[in-house]
Amino acid sequence: MWKRFNLSRFVLALSLSGLSLASGVVGFMLIEDYSFLDAVYMTMTTISTVGFGEIYPFSPAGRAFVSVYIFFNLLVIAYLVSVLTTYIFDGELRHLFKMFKTDQEIRGYSGHVIVCGFGRNGSKAYHDLRANGARVVIVEQDESLLKAATETSGDVIAAVFGDATADDTLRAAGVERARALITTLSKDADNVFVALTARELNPNIKIIARASLKTSEAKLLRAGADSVVMPDEIGGSHMANLVVRPEVVRFWDMISGLGPDKLRLEEMRFAEMRPEFQGCSIHELDIRTRSGATIIGLKQSSGELLVSPNANIRPAPDDMLLLLGTEEQIHKLLGQFRA
Structure with a gap:
């Protein structure tokens, strides 16, 4: 899809070549009363400029037609060569194959x-x-x-x-x-x-x-x-908070990956946890000690979001833990707890 408008040039060149071939066959059949095979033969020899000569002597109308037809074909061939050269030497053909490959990948x-x-x-x-x-x-x-x-x-x-x-x-x-x-x-x-x-x-x-x-x-x-x-509204609020709550914004930038010390927010569903950890309370999971990451929230199956949930709460099926830590801490946590 990337090269659709460039591909149209290639289609146009092929269409003009087909039109040239058809007009030649029809012209020889109508003007010189050639049979279909003779008209095809004369058309191909004229287009290819091999110069084998006429099957039968041309009438004045036939000579005029051939003169115009040769000039028209020179333009068509020049355009076709130009398009093919662009596709081969400017990488258009490679882009077409890449486009086709990408389309096939997307389908999967x-x-x-x-x-x-x-x-x-x-x-x-x-x-x-x-x-x-x-x-x-x-x-x-x-x-x-x-x-x-x-x-x-x-x-x-x-x-x-x-x-x-x-x-x-x-x-x-x-x-x-x-x-x-x-x-x-x-x-x-x-x-x-x-x-x-x-x-x-x-x-x-x-x-x-x-x-x-x-x-x-x-x-x-x-x-x-x-x-x-709404990016504009978010941007305005962000600038205002830089004045009234600069450290909060700094912390948010860390979570968003914009600051120098990046933090990562991660979620882990109950079903993703290893069987030995399912049914444990937040205290028994002891995520902070095991990985250094912190549980900052628990989204329950009812849709309620608990911020800094009580350590005695036991995550239930369909619940989700919200976690915060450095990239290393989150990687370590997921390696230990995720099935």
């Missing part, structure tokens, strides 16, 4: 995340998701954004080039098999259309939408978005 994806729009918000979401090991498919209309990101990072980006509001584009990105979709398009109306389309194609997908206007939040939620994020 399941449980991935789709990010619509690769601007500032979309690219940040993509890099954070990739850093956490998620499979991501980008949907973007501006090919140059993806090309620049690929050249800068060297990362192979799985991408679908097209309009994210179109059903076919989201299907090409595997929306029916995706677990989440993030839409960060610049226009709120486009994000509403994406949310509507994605929810219709996959009722179980989690949708996170960007909004510029406060009035768009309710519309996005009605359209099927699970959460709406």
